[in-house]
Amino acid sequence: MAAVKQITNYIIARPKLFNFIKPIADRYCDLAGYRKVGLLYEDLLREESHTVQLALKRLPPRIAYDRAFRIRRALQCSVTHTLLPKEEWIKAEEDVPYLSPYIEEIEKEEAERKMFDALTRK
């Protein structure tokens, strides 16, 4: 997570590079198709890890409910080999990071714990 964040920040900090990459990224997200079955990007994050599991547990109830709803709806689309009607597609501005702040928080905690565990007192 931290590495992705670093690359993103690197790109955002350089306007020329950002303007070059942005259309490609938008096109990529569109082609990936997850928005057409009603998912957000962060619904696709690999969740088989302790960190993400804990982050999912920490989500506020409403956001956790919406996530479960989106995943079920996408599953239904997948089973029936259909896409959602166009007006229900997720728009680019709705595709916000809702989970990564929690993941980053947990990664920070872990790093802090490691720092203290490895600490030597002079």
Next chain:
Amino acid sequence: MFPVRNAVARGASRQWLRPSSLSLQQSRAFASPAPAPFTYEVSEAAGTKTVSKDTGSPTSSLAVVIKAGSRYQPLPGLSHALEHFAFKSTTKRSSLFITREVELMGGVLETSLSRENIVYKARFLRGDLPYFTELLGDVITKTKFIPYEYSERVIPTMENEVNVSYSDPSYVALEAAHASAYHHGLGLDKLSVVRKNFGVEEISAFARTAFNQSNLAVVGSGVPHAELNKYTADFFAGLPAGEALKAHAPTYYGGESRAWSKAGNSVVIAFPGSAGGPAFKAELTILSYILGGQSTIKWSSGNSLLGKVVEKHSGVTAVSKNITYSDTGLFYIAVDGPAASLVKALPDVVNAVKSVSNITADDLKRAIQNAKFDFYTAAEENALSLESIGQSIIATGKIPQVQESIKALDSVTLESVKKAASTILAGKAAVGTVGDLHILPYASDIGLNV
């Protein structure tokens, strides 16, 4: 008093990273003479009330006493939750950071909850005053109240405390006695038995109303007052002036409440007692020592009135105490033991209170000596009496000095004690009975008015 290490004054946070945080200055602190060790100094540090005494001891205690105990809570259990939110993540550092840092400095962090106050307390080596004042200021003004910390860390510890307390019949009996004595306010459960209708928003809102200059006091023991003031002014700067919380004015009702328990048997017989602070009535304290019950000599049940009673009944213990609140108090006798023995012991306990009318001057003298010993011990021990000092300061802005209190204890006469005993017996008792209700007697059966 002793020189402040400039490195510590502001960036106190990483003090433990520096080699040996207590070295030279520490030993100099020992050598410097402590000014009048039992005198409390009271002042205001940029609006925050501070009170401290400097015993010159190598360890110090610092407590923030907040008038936000269970009698002030707007929702049942809110004070308990706020108490358990102590030392959780603040905007400056995480709870893990606090824990590890304090461990490295050899400090002890404690919290306690009473019906009157929440107390956040730190005990530490004398040189670490700046760091711990900063930490407590941080906890009071900058705790984040994160929802997941509430569900992951706070709720489990609260539930554990409730389970442990409520499986103890003597605890339940004392709660029951409070309920029959006061009904509302002081009568409600201290702990969060039913955790209802609140989450972190309500807890942090309660913290915002409770954490203000009129509602809390910083109490130190074994700390130089001038330095405490200086650091309090710095690190409690974010504290709003605010208003003191108001509670239901206590009315003493009296009565009886009974609850089944398989865990054991306990009966608490309570009477109206003495308030704390300047309104303190010494004769009730002395009365509790005359009745006694808790022996000070090993392998002996003691020569106090209750001591003589429990000697006759195997497995029974009886202890009398006076709990002081800011505007009232509860004088009680807690009797524990097997149900069958309690049935026989309880009438004797009530007779012991009646027999106070026959005590001699020697009995009184013994009780006064015991009371003085305990009072001095509490005053000597850094961490013991911080809550009652803070409570008195918040309520009245004054604190009775140790010598004054000792004088009050000394001046108790035989007549005043006998009068106090006959007054409480003539009034209504508040009785909490927990255990085997099939056997345990009602208050009227053992000769009490309820």
